[in-house]
Amino acid sequence: MEYKKIAQQVLELVGGSENIKTYTHCATRLRFTLINSEKVNADEIKNIDGVIGAVNQGGQFQIIVGNDVKYVYKELQKIADVSNGKSFEEEKDQKSLVNKVLDTVAGIFVPIVPALAGSGMLKAILAIAVLLGWIDITSQTYQILYFISDAIFYFLPILLAHSASVKFGTNPYLSITIGGILLHPTFTTMIANAKETDNAIYLFGLPVTLVNYGSSVIPIILTIWFMSYIEPLVDKIVPKVTRIFSTPLITLFIVAPVALIAIGPLGTFLGDGLAEGIRWLDNYASWLIPMIVGTFTPLLVITGMHYALISIGINSLAKYGFDTVAGPGMLVSNIAQGGAALAVAFRTKDRKLRSLGISTGISAILGITEPALYGVNLPYRKPLYSSMIGGGLGGLFIGIMNVGRYQQVPPGILALPSFIGEDGFSNLIYTVIGVVIAFAGAFIAQLILGIDQDTQLLVEKEEINVNPQAAEQMTTKESVSIDSPMDGQVITLEQVNDEVFSQGLLGKGLAIVPKDGLVYAPFNGTISVFLESKHAVGITGNNGVELLIHCGLDTVNLEGKGFNAHVKQGDFVEKGDLLLEMDIEYIKGKNLDTTTPILVTNSNKYTDVILTTEKEILMGQSLIHID
Template identity: 55%
Template sequence: MSVGHCATRLRFNLKNDKKADTEFLQNLKGVVGVVNKGGQYQVVIGSDVKNVYKQLLELGSFNNNDVSSEKGEDKGIITKALDTIAGIFFPIVPALTGAGMLKAVMAIAVALGWLSSKSSTYQFINYIGDTAFYFLPILLANSAAKKFKCNEYAAMAIGGVLLHPTFTTMVANAKKAGEGLQLLGLPVSLVSYGSSVVPIILAVWFMSYVERLADKIIPGTIKLFGVPLLTLMIVAPVTLIAIGPLGNILGVGLGAGVTFLNAYASWLVPLLVGALTPLMVMTGMHYGLIPIGINMLATTGYDTVAGPGMMVSNIAQGGASLAVAIRAKNKDVKQLAGSVWITAVLGITEPAMYGISLRFKKPLYAAMIGGGAAGLFIGVMGVGRYAQVAPGLLALPSFIGQDGFANVIYAAIGCAIAFIVSFIASFMLGIDEPEQDTKGSGDKAEVVIDVASSGVIYAPIKGRTVDLKEVSDPVFADGIMGQGVAIIPEEGAVYAPVDGVVSALFDTKHAIGITGDDGVEILIHIGIDTVKMNGRCYTAHIQKDQKVKKGDKLLEFDMKAIKEEGYDLITPVLILNSSDYAEVLGITDKDIKVGDALIKIAK
């Protein structure tokens, strides 16, 4: 199994996705939604995904190798194709986005007269912005090698073969002289591979088979240099003679097909992309648009397929969510919608999509209406972008071209149409929101727990209780893993807070999971980042799956030694399945001893 993340999601490649507890994840505090499409199992977190990812890597054993094509997988051809496309293009998006935004900023500076296109500063910034696109074959070689399970550096060398100055000079001179080139007596097409997409992907795919064959036939004593030598001797010539030209023809053909659509039905693709992007994102099919857009930028310098339609679709999600924020009566829904519409407008739609649109359905319909209306407009007006940037409001500078501001003005009008139409449609449709819990309004009152009642979690550690917000780790502080309280320990011993079973005991002994007899799931996390201590200073008195009674000693830890190594001993006590309870009330700002009532849960 491997795991990665994007701006809002954890992305898992699972050997068996049927073992994933989707229902539990969907109900987990901090999880916006779960998607199992496009060859990936995706857990939508939101802007805190980096912090969750960091904790996940510390708690689990993961690798960076894609397992999606291992034997035993039962995935359809479309799913495999989408998984391959996603795996190849997703890792390089940050490089292209950074370069694209730099080109967009430079276009603004030139258009406003802040920078002359003849200045040396312009030349420097221009080539810096072009670098990621020109060396695209090398970037793609690395990510493609990981997908096709061959050596990344050998693959990057093949990408370098296509871009080497000697080869590009030979091609330029041959074109100028009207002559041809030959390698091993066979003709080499006079093709420039800078910024190309398809040729290197085909070359690395071919290389994956050659490398495996070479590894089988070359004796073990000379594998170290024999395998890469034979691979390079076969793949490089075949790529220059056959694969590269074929890939170039396919790339040009793809661009010609899009040009044909733009000439005879320019409104069609942006309309469909603008309306259907939410559905494509849910299924992972939007990955199919990314290489088309990048290929258009590489071949024509102008993308009318992926960027414009996805931009107005994202902004439509923002408009629909803002309408929910204004119209909703439920405090939680209003607060959520009031924040996610901003991220949607800026190009990150997963929180709005899974938190609002898919949850209530009607905002989704409104977003599709607004995105389709805006897509139709920008399609009729022939709007396209000149750089690869994240599709949101901040992408507008990438629509500034060499012919003035007409293109970017139409793009801005399209954004306005998307936002306004979706807002009006969402406001009129409304949502079927949950009932508002009006109990306990006003200032926060002191929590008093009746120890005679059921649903009481008792203090596992002696110390001072504080609010989770005082924990320095945002995964705990923001309640992403569940509600609860934190304890600043005064003694180095942890006791069972309820009767139950030890459901988790990490090898590092820094955290314990207890599942109570009534089903409550409790995590006691002793210290922050203490996983790095690898179990030093911790002594466990129990084992995983062991039955425990309230007050049984679970483990001991050396407070002094842990503090001397610079770790914070604050200990979050969390209810992992908080979503199963109507109330999770904890006592804070109080000195407690082991066995005192700490948290009250109620269904």
């Protein structure tokens, strides 16, 4: 698809830049607010190769492109000289720098967390085996198992290179190559020899800083960020016929030397500075960070800022092999959330709430807090306060005792082995005491605070409903059966009050009028589309299915208001993970339709798409079957 050509044709046929007030895009469409709609040649636009259709709806002229809309939009930005200045995306860029940084950090680190968790757990098990005398560290069995568990940490720059390439839009394999360059045995040997002989290494007459990049974090991220500017620039300059080899050749020739001479050492300096700053704070106020993290982690989760905290913890582990920032505080916070939810279950007389409190409380203790946070603690408010009290108390204790974790594992009760250090079980014992304090503090605080009757009735009236099994379904078998991502009433696409969906222009599927605002992942996959407006999420499944969940009609105009995201573009999700929340009442209050089309956008690749005949459906029930 020639995106530039499409953009040029679209701009001409909507009446040129002088006829555009504002323009933006959603998950599948270019959206124009025009000065004079009579200047638009809609029939010609529909005939553009790459355009699926066009409609005039909701005060906007909408051109349906499909999943490639963002690429056409980028080309349009280059040529559309809109008199009122900025496109929607440019305005958002100025307003949300902090959110963009957090989104980038999350997108880079979250995909590698499962691998870190598995390797970290193996290291923890080995530590237990050594302390109990089950295995000798001099044995070949131990040495092999140790390098198996340590491989991901040493080659961390390579994994980060790939995930950074996804966020920054670079070639993933070229990015991985850059990571491999930093860790190449010849380079590491040269560094070791130079340090031993007190000599220097030069490239083109410029000094190469003697840095070992094994287990490093920041250097490779900065390098791939730099590469995201170099690669497209080279791509524009070189002839198209030679682009397949000349672009990677020139990019590699520029980026690799700059990484070794400048960016790598700068990243190392920044990473070391961050780690030393945290160590300094630990020396003079060791209680502070765990107490803050233990108290405010629920709020960080709501805003998505906890991912930045996780990245700092990973950096500390890479630098010192010891994390006092993220792991300990988040552990006691999660346990406290479980304690508060279980206290609600213990005290309430409502059987439905008791069941929800027990299931989500246990899930939180195991490290999966979203069901408890969004199903019990946040809606009822006082359980949230209780969990923050318990988390703060537990964090204060483990901070005073200078507790740290030695491996990157999900912060739940099963993560306790990661707190076993080389000095024996003392660190683990203090951790267990902190966990007990957090649980007891939250549980007792919730028993004292109770639940306001009016709040409970309000929640029941709004039918806030979290599937307690949502976060427990961490692994599923690949399937071509798609489960419903939400509770609600099923309608056909023909009944949807939007021509694009009702005519099936974007693919086969159906729609759900949601009962509540919770949207879950229907299968394992990667978030391939998720805009800042948060109204639509695209998932590319491990099963090959490309699914679009479009929450409401014309909800892109809300610019993210009324939606609370729990994922970012590029995230890997598992079946049952909470993707986002939509505020049903807020959306209806803006006179918008909450009907949610669910489409298989690559349905043309399948023989048949069989839709459920049920009129009412619950999250997790079979919705679509593909043959």
